Amino acid sequence: MPDHVVIIHRWTDRYADYAAYLDHAAHRVSYLTTERAARHLPVEQAAAVRLVDSTENAKAVRAALDALVERLGPPTRIVALQETDLDLAAELRGEFDLPGQRSADLLPLRDKLLMAQALDAAGIAVPPTAAAPDHESVAAFAARHGRPVLVKPRRGTASAGIARLDTPEAIAAYEFPRDAEMLVQTWLPHQVLHVDGVFTGDGLGAWRASRYLNTCLEFTTGAVLGSVEIDDGELLTRIGEIAAATTAALFTGPSVFHLELFASDTGELTVLEIGARPGGAEVPFIWREVHGIDLMAAAVAHQTGTEDRSARPGAVPAQVAGWLLVPPTAATPCRVRAVTSHQGAGPYAEVLPEVGALLSGGGYEHAGARFRFRGNSSAEVEAAVRRTMRDAALECTPVDPGTPGRLVVVGCGNPPYRAYALASLADRVTTALVQGTDIDWQRPYVADRFRVADTADTAATTRAVAGLLAGDPGPGAVLTWDETLLESTAEIARRLGLPHMTPEAARRCRDKLATRRLLDAARVPSARFRQVHTREEALAAAEELGRPVVVKPRALAGSIGVTLAGDPGEVSRAYEQAAGSSFPGIQGLSGVIVEEYLSGPEISVDCAVFDGAVRIVNVAHKRLGFAPHFEEVGHLVAPWRHEPWADEMQSVVTDAHTALGIRTGLTHTELRLTPTGPRVVEVNGRLGGDFIPLLGTLATGVDPVAAAADIALGRAPQLTPDCDRCAEVRFVYPDSDGTVRSLDLTAAAAEPGIVEAVPLAAPGTRLLLPPRGIVPRLAALVAVGDTPEDCAATLDGAERAVRHSLTPLP
Known part of the structure; x- marks a missing residue:
């Protein structure tokens, strides 16, 4: 039985269910895949997952495999199910001396000239x-x-x-x-057939033969492509004979196969080609759904040496199946303008792109609209396929990648904290907005490019984003900096085919327990932790980890409910605080996290991630207050590359992104600089808050908001700094709970070195200090200087100049 199975995977739909094929608890199963294709993989059960830009990038795959070998040991089996990945998998089996198809076995199945020569020598008809x-x-x-x-x-x-x-x-x-x-x-002007099935090593196992409606070559020029299984017994007998002869002539062991034949008007059969893999298009789905046989499971069994339960001789099927692919009306890249499905009796399943989705091609899976059929005869299924051929349409508009494009912001936040970000976007790209309320202060930046939608409703928000992109001929993009909308915005981007962090990666960032587990599994320096559900479990976890401990909710924001707890009484109170905390717009997750307290200064690191490369944009030193709570009372962005921890910090941050599967987007990672080195507190899948992106721009000349826009549009961000100074924000808090009567920042704004003095609490605002209130701030003061000491002196003077009055609360 296999021990360490490495799977090379590229499909984004549910073509294969590896968790059903291999016991991930009994064996170490690791994956080499892409950001998009990882969506349906059993990531939580995997021994490791490494992402590459493409599984066709042999250099990247080999580098990722080296990392897996270093951590998990050499592979004992290598699995690859998609045709384009077969060659590399065969090479790797040879290099590691593993069972399964080697390059020599695969050569006559991949090189069509050698294939034709071998079949001709075996007396099998070929063109x-x-x-x-x-x-x-x-x-x-x-x-x-x-x-x-x-x-x-x-x-x-x-x-x-x-x-x-x-x-x-x-x-x-x-x-x-x-x-x-x-x-x-x-070129032969004959009908094209395809045969899909299993070669057992001794002969044919289960197999089905089908007739193409149109041809694969015609599909590449814009015609629809359909297929219907054959129920003609006499023809099937002859197909079985040539399929058995072809597989026996070319295969050296058991394999799933996809064979294509020519059938002349007089009944002669000629082999076009054969592949050592499951058929493409909808073949794996209809086999599983109509015939109850999983060709992917059979292929995994052959490549891992486990039992193939599908390899029984082909019986007469209970039903006949078929499928249809409808390509877009415009060459890719294009944007879907309208989708017409079918009228009357039609497919039993369909996969349709969203209106507004960007189509960029890439094999049958992403070729357009997909339909699956079943019936009692070939004639019945063919009639349904042809009806859908007639009725279905995928109307699209060409997209010009060279034009500036349009970026839709989902949820905009409060103007004091995000007006500078929206202004930065509007200076760089045509900006649009979707939010749950009517437009207000944002109008100067988005004009009439605006939609109201319930942002808690992903489908409604997707339609709103698609509507805003529909009128633009250039690339589209979607972006949010709202913590509560990260997962839904990632899902919108997936549905519309836009560059973005995946929903799965966004979810891992939002769920602090998932973050901890993945970092721990990947051996990224973090904090020891326990998930607890009761006060008693929290006390036991604190004893095990060693007090003091940090107690926090799983998935809130803004350090809400996060407490440092020392003695048992503090732990009990901290558990109740974390369990009872909430944040507007975020649904809490089950349990509370108790984790090791990491001593040392805390920093946050904003990174631009493009095509998997993680580049640091700026580093901010966090100022914390209101102990034992972790209220962020300020941030300092300062030069960092000379620091003794700089190289190790970069390595830890990069490894954290790899462990969480982040290959796209702007991120905000928080770390503690402990005596044993940098350790990750959390990774956020968004721009930093609290004016940190503005500080980065002032300190380095690199605008993280502009970088986020470039990445969202699929373009490499510009990250070369043109200065290296300090910028700091300090938040002004009241001395006690109260209601704001007045706030005057005139004198503070006039202090030399102050570039922004931003009011955060209007008269009438009720402010409750931590832990009772959420960021109860009066104002933000932003300073620049050559050194941290310059910024501190400027902020001291500005803070003394702030004038405010409050009405105390009972």
Whole structure:
């Protein structure tokens, strides 16, 4: 049985259920995948997950595998189910001396010229095929076999790169690709069939044959592509014979296969090609849903050496299945303008892109609208497929990646804290806004590009964002800096195909328990912790971890309910405080976290993450007050690269992002500089709050808000600093609970070195000091200077100049 299984995975839909195929508790199962494809993986059960930009990037995959080997040991099995990943997986098996298909086994199944030669030698009918290194070889082939001819990559998939050449002029004008070996083949004007199933190593197991409606090549030029399973017994007998002969000639062991055949008008069958993998499009779904056989499970069994429970001979199916792909009306990239599904009796399942979604191509999975059918006969299913062919449409508008684009902000926050951010966006890109209330102070920045939507309703907010993007010909983007909207905004971006941190990564950041577990599993320096549900469990956890401990809710914000507790009485009170705390717009999660107290100064690190690369934008030293609570009373952004902890901090922050699966977006990570080194407190999937992005701009010249906009638009952010000074914010608090009567910042704003003096509490505001109130601040004072001492002196003078009065509360 396998011990450390490495799975290379790229699908974003539920094509494979690895947790059902492999016991993740009994074996170490790790994944090499992409940010988008990790969505349906059993991340919480995995031994490790490493993200790469693409599984086709062999260098990145190998580097990620090296990291897995260092942590978990060498792999004992390697699994790859998608055709484009088969070659690298075979190479890696050879390098680690593992069972399964090696490169030599795979070669005649991936190189279509060698495949044709091997089948021809075995007496199996194939179209005339030859190498095509240049125009002369293609012209000579056409002279021998006639035209039209097809020129195609020797190693290709999904009909990509295939050209049909009908005339000598077309042959002479054909441009050979520089990075691919090509072959030339006779074009046959016959019906194309496909056969999907299992080769047991001794013969055919379960298999089904289908007839394409149109062809894969026509699909690449914008035609719909459909398929219907065959119920003609005599034809199926002959298909079974050629399928058995083909698999026996090419396979060296058990494998799932996808075979394509030509069927002439007179009944002759000719092999086009065969792949050592499950069929694409909707084939894995209809096998699972209609026939009760999971081809992905069979493929995993073959590659891990476990039992294949599907490998029974093909019986007459109880039902006939079919599928249909409808491509967009415009070349990708394009934005969906309207989706027309079907009329009357149609598919039993459909996958439709959202109106407003960006389509950028990328295989059958992302090719447009997808439909699945079932019925009692081929004729019945074909009729339903053709009805849907006639009725379904995916109307799209081209997108020009070179235009400036439009960015939709979801939820805007309070003007004192976020007006500078919205102004920065409006200076850089056409900005729009969706929020739950009518437009107010934001109008100068967004004009009429505004929608009211219930931001607690993801579907309604998605429609509002799509409506704001619909009229723009350029790229679209979505962004939020509202803690309460992080997960829903990430889901909106997923539905619309926009660059963004994934919903899963956003959820891991929001759930502090998930953060701790993932950091611990990845051995990223953090705090020891326990999840508790009662006061007694909290007391026991504090004893185990060693007091003092920090007691906090799982998923709130603004340090609400976070308390440092020493003696048992303090722990009990801290538990009740955390369990009873709430934050507007955030639903609490089960349990309270008790964790080790990390001593040392606290810093926050804002990072720009683009294509998986984590770059630090600025570092802020946090000022805390109102002990034993963790109220943030100020922040200082200062030069940091000379600090003795700088290199280790960068490494810890990068590893934390890797562990949480963050490859896109602006993040805000909080750490403690402990005697044993930097340790992570939490990672937030958003811009820093409390004016920290503004401080970063003042101190370095790099605007984190502009960087967030660039990343949201899919563009590399500009992160080169043009200055290196200090900027600090200090928040002014009342001395006691009270209601604000007056606030005057005139004198404070006039102090030299003060760049902003921002009122935060209007007359009539009721302020309750921690832990009773949420950030009960009177004002924010922002200073710049050459040194931290300069900023502190300026802020001392400005704070003394603040004039305010309060009515004490009973």
